[in-house]
Amino acid sequence: MVSYIHNRELLVQLAHAYGVATEFWGYDGNLRQVEDHTLIAVLESMGVTDLTDATLEGELERRRNREWYSVLPACSVVRNDRSTPIHVHIPHGSEVRVELILEDGGRLALNQCEDFTEPRHINGVLTGQATFSVPEGTQLGYHTLRAFVNSAVISAHEPGAGSAECTEYEASLIVTPNRLPEGKRAWGRSWGMMAQLYSVRSQRSWGIGDLDDLAEMSSAFGDLGADFLLINPLHAAEVVGDMSPSPYLPATRRFFNPIYIRPENILEVAYMSAPQRSLVTWAGEEIKKTSLENQLIDRNKVWEAKREALEVIFHVERSEARQRAFERFRQIEGEGLENFALWCAINEAHDGVIPERLRDISSPFVAQERLRLAERIDFWAWLQWIMDEQLRTAQSVAKSAGMEYGICHDLAVGVHPMGADTWTIPHAFAKNVGVGAPPDMYNQQGQNWHQPPWQPTELEAMEYAPLRDMVRTVLRHAGALRIDHVMGLFRLWWIPAGNSPVDGTYVQFNHEAMVGILLLEAYRSGAIIIGEDLGTVEPWVREYLTERGILGTSVFWFEKEDDGAPKQASAYRRDVLVTVNTHDLPPAAGYLAEEHVDLRARLGLLEESEEQTRLEARRERGQVLDRLREYELLGADASEREIVEALHGYIAQTPAALLGISLTDAVGERRAQNQPGTDREYPNWRIPLADGTEKVVLVEELSTNPRLLSLVRSFKNNLGH
Secondary structure, rough: OOOOOOOOHHHHHHHEEEEEEEEEEOOOOOEOOOOOOHHHHHHOOOOOOEEEHHHHHHHEEEEEHHHHHOOOOEEEEEOOOEEEEEOOOOOOOOOOEEEEEEEOOOOOEEEEEOOOOOOOEEOOEEEEEEEEOOOOOOOOOOOOOOOEEEEEEEEEEOOOOOOEEEEEEEEEEEEEEEOOOHHHOOOOOOEEEEHHHHHEEEEEEEOOOOOHHHHHHHHHHHHOOOEEEEEEOOOOOOOOOOOOOOOOOOOOOOOEEEHHHHHHHOOOHHHHHHHHHHHHHHHHHHHHHHHHHOOOOOOHHHHHHHHHHHHHHOOOOOOHHHHHHHHHHHHHHHHHHHHHHHHHHHHHHHHOOHHHOOOOOOOOOHHHHHHHHHHOOOOOHHHHHHHHHHHHHHHHHHHHHOOOOHHHHHOOOOOOOOOOHHHHOOHHHHOOOOEEEEEOOOOOOOOOEOOOEEEHHHHHHHOOOHHHHHHHHHHOOEEEEOOOOOHHHHHEEEEEEEHHHHOOEEEEEOOOHHHHHHHHHHHHOEEEEOOOOOOOOOOHHHHHHHHHOOEEEEEEEEEEOOOEEEEEHOOOOOEEEEEEOOOOOOHHHHHHHOOHHHHHHOOOOOOOHHHHHHHHHHHHHHHHOOOOHOOOOOOOOHHHHHHHHHHHHHHHHHOOOEEEEEEHHHOOOOOOOOOOOOOOOOOOOOOOOEEEOEEEHHHHHHHOOOOHHHHHHHHHHHOOO
């Protein structure tokens, strides 16, 4: 229960000490104060409980002195291009030396620096601060700090009493790159394609685009000169019951959705008996027909068919080499994979509803289930191994086709509140809060995405393992990663349970640590990072991301002058990925035809009258056409195809380092993949790829699709290729 606090001043100070905003600027330009009950609820979700006027001052003092309660900081994240001080806290008058145990086993003694910080009384002990320096140029990696303390422990109450002790202490030190290398961007520009993988099927697909389709697309686009293929998140979803269509509300962001497996590409299929092979063929017979139809994608039916086939393949005997490869994969992924597979098996055994006795992963009941469901755990771990193999193949095909980066994955903002991550690592998440967005001009009630945020202090205590494990797994077979809502590495809008989205506040994260770890993993995998920094983003954040070598994002429809006209091409930022649209907008053909107005009017989502909205849409279209003619990209009476090509020719004339073409634009699709502000009103994330006549476009047809080839040819001419 939230307490009532009279001392607002101390509550504000405590909130600031935990990175909780007590005021913010609203979309209307007014400075808004965060209510006390919201501040208290957010602090309680971070583990600061039983707050009263009497306890506020003590809590504030403990928070301000938090570094003084331990000899070494819990986890230090530093850059390798500068020397960085590390503060050590020991009984006053003690001797201490610090060494760095490097990831490769090497050792480095750290030099002590002058430090004249006054000692403090901490838990009855007069405690001093010593400072050591991590030198510039320390090798990148996950290292260990070790402090050797020879102390005379002196009681604050008995200054003359004490005893000599020698103790060792350890903590984590993570050394990260200052910035990612530019790679190809240092001497030229790169372009690529963007696709919602599930929507792009082939004649052999099981009703949904899969990893074989991904490899085929990569080959086709690589031959056209593309350097990357950006796809939707492939994060794991529900195991049983209805599978969420949204790729952005996953059960976990670390592991993948096996619905994207191509069963026939699993090596063991080649050694199946005729009856076994028949079972696989029969499982896919009906669902494969839907790949040729312009009907909504039904993930539940797809997964039912694929799972039936995968169960058969799983029980085919593997060679010794294959079994060893599977076991090595499990060893590499470790406890994270085993716990995820256990979550899958328990959900499967209990029809998607985990019983109360099994909701604590550390309980003896869960230990019993781990033994009872051992074979099913093997199955769910095996699916991740197969995903890993097929992702490796897709990336290999992309690179062989000449792509500089190959597959570009997309990382969702958060996870489902009842998903695998919140069950396997519950202490990593804040309790009784959800993530969303404050009110804005388009949604004056704000938004609640009902995704639990990471708990900043716990994340540090865990040495950022959830972040680094997730990024490492996703980047294993990729050359690029897009971070959806990259501001989530800096701050998120927290909404306490029971509050409306209006009654939330921003909570800050240690962006220096989180971005550093992201860069370290990207550097080791040779990948680039793209941050989706659309919307309200403080200018310093964009400058910071650029400084660290992370690309931003610019979308043509959002880049405008003060009068609403399209921004001049030369005024675009350089260090960004520039595209004409996003998955949350209709394709260019639909936009030009005002289908976004038609749809929102039909669904009752217009903020203004339909007549006024259409007038604004036509005014915008007129300004766009005028700008394209100004750049001599468009003649009179241009066709829809010519306008779409001109739009892409325009972004090609920006100084952007990275450029993207949406596959929907390339084939003339008009329907949006997602309509923000809807749930069941519109079939979000279920639209199969089709052209302007609503004829399905298959993967096999992409390399000869006249409209796609014409667009790419025109685009490359404007690039100067």
